[in-house]
Amino acid sequence: MNETELLAYLKQLCGTEDEKCEHKEFSRLRHALANNAGKDIVSYVSALANMEGGILLIGVKDGLSQIVGIDDTSDLTPQRLPQRLCELCTNLSTERLSVDEYITSDTEKKVWVLHVPRHCPRKPVYAHKKAWQRNGESLIGLTQERERVILAEPMGIADDWSMAIVEEASIDDLSQEAITVAREEYKTKHPGLALEVEGWDDATFLNKAKLAIGGRLTRAALLLLGKEESSHLLAPAVPQISWVLKDEEGVEQGYEHFGLPILLSARKVHEKIRNHRIRYMSESKLFPEEVQKYDPWVIYEALHNCIAHQDYELGGRINVVEFPDRLVISNLGSFIPGSVENVIRQDAPPERYRNPFLSRAMVEINMIDTIGSGIRRIFSKMKQRYFPMPDYRISPERVEVTIYGRILDERYSELLARDNSLTLEAVIALDRIAKKLPVDRETIKELRSAGLVEGRVPNLYISAKVAQATGEKAKYTRYRGMDKQYYFDLIVKGIQQHGFLTRKDIDDLLTDKLPDYMNEKQRRTKISNLINELSNKLEKICNEGSDRSPKWVLCEDRDITNNY
Template sequence: MKQQLEILLRCNSENEIVEFKEAKRNYDFNKLGRYFSALSNEANLKRVKQAWLVFGVKDNQTVVGTKFRASPKELQSLKKEVADKTTNRLTFVAIHEIDHSEGRVLMFEIPAAPQGIPIAWDGHYYGRDGESLGPLNLEEIERIRSQSRLTDWSAEVVPSASVYDLAPEAIKVAREKFFQKNPKLVNEAEHWDDITFLNKAKLTINNQITRTAILLLGKSESSYFLNPASATVTWILKDRDGLERDYQHFDCPLLLSVDEVFHKIRNLKYRYMKEGTLFPEEIDQYDPYIIREALNNAIAHQDYELGGKVSVIEFEDGRLCFSNLGLFIPGSVESVIQSDAPESRYRNRFLVDAMVNLNMIDTIGSGIRKMFLIQKKRFFPLPEYELGNNRVQVTITGRVIDIAYARKLAEYPELTLEDIILMDRVQKRKPLKEEQAKHLKALGVIEGRKPNYHISAQVADHSGDRAQYIRNRAFDDQHYKQLIIEYIGKFGTAKRVDINGLLLDKLPDVLDPNQKDNKIKNLLQAMRKEGLIEPEGKSWRKSKTG
């Protein structure tokens, strides 16, 4: 083990599977656990057997020694303490105690996460980006989990099922959709019986009924073949207060249920005034393509092994939320839009291929991008994806928030769709990454400081939204200080409530109430330090020394 230590000390620096800690005597137990999770997961992803957490060594590989858990009994009890908080009670392979010339060194040998099982510490997954510790991202979690998926759930044969467990009306519609997709096969298909058609459409395997066939074409009473997986799509209608007004469950055959859910959605007419005319434009709140694409994607990519339902929630304020269980395998929506290409792998490959053959979805990779483009052309907010808690949710808004801004922004010639997606985040008050904000500032389309970005004067002038720009733009602090000085000069003193009344409506709209309150507090403290004002009880007055 001394030789192994020397090998680690010769590393140029720490990396995803080696971490050095000085840890002279005390070290935070939970932080140790987070490193255990991160190093174990990274060892799995790097395809090595173990990772190392080394105590008694500085970041620069200088040995300084450690007195962490100096008692042998206390040190060995650490293995159980770690196991109590990790997935599958995983713990150290061994804890090696090295008597180095510069002091005692502890080498914690951490096993790679088992195939298909990412390791959590206290319910949370951790990983490494170089030397940095942080949450394990969704794509990496899915990479580890997918290692155990030697079979495709959707391709599994149901031995006790037969063609008589499928709905005749669903098979009929499946034939129609298949021939819409493959018109050259119409004449040849005249002589196909049902089982031949099902084999050709890749719904069955060698005349055997698959889970995909039951899911898409099965009779309602055949859904038990899929237990404990659920073949249910739930539609819920909620009012403007989020209270449930109506609901309905739809099950097999999902090929037909998709149309039933589509017609259940109250796709009302929406009117807005077109530029240059007195006559209103009337369109459906939701483009039919977007409804079907979002719903079919949820069915195609649901993780059925988790036993949950696909849900469609309709809000009366003009929003649709589609959700399904399972991680978003591409990792991020941005990566899908930028690549605009088919995914290299799918959770339910057999189901996806069948849905393609039945003209339900397309694997060319443009479905999500097309949803964004449709919303952009309608001047509606872009689709909003929430990826977390092992769930994918997309929200579609069926109304214009600010037609003058949205239209001009969509027509702004220098902006790509990717730029408009970032601008949409600014409109929705969503956070931007530092590099995203820097990019938009370079284009001259946003101003402000993190996290309170707002539309720049250039775009405000382009969109005719000059007034909103002024409301969002912060004045120089000196302007606010001068207002306070003038108020105190006129009235002698000012209570905090008076100063709030003076400044709150003058602070930029991008600040929320708490941020405005903190802004005023910071201004007053800055003026006190500058000797301009001083406290008098619960009031402020001009400083005697100012």
């Protein structure tokens, strides 16, 4: 092909720069391979691989306006480049990694078409010890959200850890007590089959409950129903739930590990949790006089979700940490939906999830209601109790949920009690504001329009309208603060009484009267601004001391009490 024909072909192959295509001159190829992080060939290879794979055209101008060709390739050839890239890019797949070389017949310009394969499941591709990605036609560092998606990718049905047959296992490796409990829960889930279940032997029941396949035991069966002494059959997985008790300072007060069968261990952990009844008093009288510290269903659902979605191949255990006012429950493995917001917003089962065989078996024996609905129901339950929403902390290797056993912000809880028309999404946003957590601008705008919040980001607070309706006027005033004239009057009257005030005197006078949301630095700045306006702009007070040791007095011959 001549230069015109090759350019037309390349435009047809990869005409637009996007997440799958990139155009680069890189005419001095050996210097462009790996000498400039974020701008060299290996960085673009990492970025394309961490999307869906793609093509890197080398030897052309951006936009394919011209073929410039490449030279100075040193020892690099189309055959050697893939090998060098695999040496420089961690996790880069060799499959479909190739280079096509084109040399124009009329101008003898050389162009390489580098075909970059998609990353392997759960393996981001790194260059310069950093993972990259495409954002449209731009190259950026791999975002947390994209990393979570990659790490949560399914390995295929054959790689469903829970579905694997354990050839060495038999029914003798299962706990009869656990089987009995599982039968009762199966009948609860399928009341129409209750009489029929009584006639099934254990092997039939295990098949019907989707714990066995053709009479052969799966890892799911051993995990949920296995005897403690059979845990070696699941190695290197650690089939345990650890309960840890801590005080307010986080100092450990006690712990206990619970192994197989996990079906029974979940119940034992639940029994360890101090779920006593607590009394709440409220001016509105809308709260029940007594409630349980934690909703039992919420505890079970959160714990069973951890059991269902734990990445057992990572060799860790499920943890339940009990503090005086909250539970922190965690499991290993990425959060496949990407974010809790996605789960709440979609309100539908995820398209894929970890351990699907185990999850289906847990549905059959009534450990979880339906696959994918648990998180939204947990949030709804907490809304009904007027308690804070759960907090999720998600990392590529771990998911942690905090469930609160007390009210953190009475204004927020009173609002839920008075207005049951609030959507779950609005309640979650108000919960984040009460906890001083970030909320997106569009949501803030909607809450302002509804008259639910006031203040400026990041110091948002429940509005006066809500505070008045809930009997929280005093707390609202302390949080929002008084108007400027109030502080001016305090300073002037203080000087009238004492003749003069130092800066420390003014600090002592005003500090505890400023809004609750202000920190120490913000309070000092606010007081400085008040003094500056009162002295320079309004000329009501004058400094008879020095800048370092001010001595504020009333300016002479002025009406100091009314004319601000």
